[in-house]
Amino acid sequence: MKKHALLPALTALALLIGSAGTAHAQIIPPYGPGQIGYQGAVLCEELTLRQEPNASSKAVKTIKYGDFLGVFQVVDGWAECYFSDDVNGGPEGWVNADYIVVDPDWYKTDEQTPVYAWNETTALRVALLDKDVTLPILKDEGDWLIVSLRGATGWIHKTAADKS
Numbered sequence: 199m200k201k202h203a204l205l206p207a208l209t210a211l212a213l214l215i216g217s218a219g220t221a222h223a224q225i226i227p228p229y230g231p232g233q234i235g236y237q238g239a240v241l242c243e244e245l246t247l248r249q250e251p252n253a254s255s256k257a258v259k260t261i262k263y264g265d266f267l268g269v270f271q272v273v274d275g276w277a278e279c280y281f282s283d284d285v286n287g288g289p290e291g292w293v294n295a296d297y298i299v300v301d302p303d304w305y306k307t308d309e310q311t312p313v314y315a316w317n318e319t320t321a322l323r324v325a326l327l328d329k330d331v332t333l334p335i336l337k338d339e340g341d342w343l344i345v346s347l348r349g350a351t352g353w354i355h356k357t358a359a360d361k362s
Contacts, residue, residue, distance in 0.1 A: 223311060223354075225335070226304035236301040238267040238279060239334050240293075242349045251276035251292040258291040263348050267293070269300050302334040305345055305354065313352035317342045324352050 229237045240261050248255040251273065259281060261267070267279040277295040282288030313325040317339060325347055327333075336351060337344040343354045 223308055224306040226306060226332070228301040228303055230301065232268070235268050235270040235279070238269040238277065238298045238300045239302065239346075240265045240267065240298055241334070241346050242297045245293050245297050247279070247281055247289060247291040247293055249291055251278070253294070255292070258289045261293070267298060269298070272300065299334045299336060299346065302336070303338075304332050305335050305343060306330065306332040311354060313345065313347065313354055315352070317353045317355075319355055321353070324350070 240263055243263050245261045246257045247259040247261055249258055261281055265281065267281050270278040272295045275295050276292045277298055277300070278292055280288055280290040307327045307329055309329050311327045312323045313327060314321040315324050333345040333347065335343050335345055341356055343356065344351050345354055
């Protein structure tokens, strides 16, 4: 599983997203199982890769928001994984599974897109995404998508025409 080759290799499906006017975006489907495991993405600012599945275990590496991991398995709230910036491999260990998302769909903007604090277009706007921003989708809630925003979550509204 190559970090930089993963997203471009995925097939994109077009989906219109509603906001003030009509925003366009791509929903990129999950990668699925690879040769070793599933793709995971870090959801918090920093996450510690540890030797054993417990918080007091020796730290192997600090991983940053948005970094990709290869996830072998999730056991008792800990994900056994490897981290690599290149094809030669990288450190293996365990991370707290509450701070990663495993095999998500991805949301990629085609133009500026507002993100709301909750599932109403009258809610506080917590972000305005620029074109070509890609975020993991945490949940599809009918008319709304919940996305990860650097350790927080936000809501993106879908247009009625695209609901299926």
